[in-house]
Amino acid sequence: MLGGASVPFGPDGRVLATANGDKTLQLWDPATGRRAGHPLTGHTGRVWSAAFSPDGRLLASGSADTTVRLWDPATGQPIGQPLTGHTDWVRSVAFSPDGRLLASGSDDKTIRLWDPDTGQLIGVPLTGHTGRVAPAAFSPDGRLLASGGADRTVRLWDPATGQAIGLPLTGHTDWVRSIAFSPDGRLLASGSDDKTIRLWDPDTGLPAGQPLTGHTDWVWSVAFSPDGRVLASAGNDKTVRLWDPATGLPAGPNLTGHVYPVRSLAFSPDGQLLASLDVAHTIRIWAPVTPR
DSSP states (O other): OOOOOOOOBOTTSSOEEEEOTTSOEEEEETTTTEEOSSOBOOOSSOEEEEEEOTTSSOEEEEETTSOEEEEETTTTEEEEEEEOOOSSOEEEEEEOTTSSOEEEEETTSOEEEEETTTTEEEEEEEOOOSSOEEEEEEOTTSSOEEEEETTSOEEEEETTTTEEOSSOBOOOSSOEEEEEEOTTSSOEEEEETTSOEEEEETTTTEEOSSOBOOOSSOEEEEEEOTTSSOEEEEETTSOEEEEETTTTEEOSSOBOOOSSOEEEEEEOTTSSOEEEEETTOOEEEEOOOOOO
16 A cells, blocks of 8 residues: 555644545544544545645545545535546645645546646646656645655656656655655655655755665655654654654654554644554654754
8 A cells, every 4th residue: 555644734733634544534633632523524435645735724635536625624514526537546635835736646647736726627637657656745835746656766846837857766666655845845755665765855856865774664654844853754663763864863762652554644833743643543642852
């Protein structure tokens, strides 16, 4: 299976969403650990990924039912009709920093761009991957869209034109499950089934240092802290690990406690909390230690 971001914080940090295997999404209060309202229902297949818009007014989800849906997180109600066009499972969704674009990556090997205000497809699907597309992420300035997938590559795109930028970023020896830009946009991290995390310079497409090793199984998810000083990773080895992206070295002990593989993680907007979600849909909240 390929994973997408499925435990995002809202932009104000006061709500957390989880994409669930029971075809629903659930909102949570991270301060209390309690559910915030009823499950969001409508998808007819497993929900793989979720993302809040930058202003918090929208929540997007991607599902095995091949659709993308938009929701009002304040009410839990769907907005408009499902966004259709993909012909296979939708593994990832991501909003651009200005909220004007929504990207979705799918098992149909394409990325699609949508106007979240109208639900209309923008341009033609982005093609080039030769396998399932799992993660998609916009750079902080919105000039780049990165994607990764089962073809073991990371690709960069110009979201304004839909054109590929440069050659695929190669080096991973197995599926790329997760990608994340650093807050300053100078690094791109990718996590893979080859048990490594790689750092890239998105301006040149070249590796930035050596692969980060330590996980003993697939790396499902990677996320930078808001200040960029910590990179977190989650794996099939049931651990969450913290890294110093400047050195590639561990930034503290492994975070253990999950009894099932950890498939997604996210930092709160203020960086004070780190949420992780395992395949049994157990959420853990951590207070990560930031390197000094």
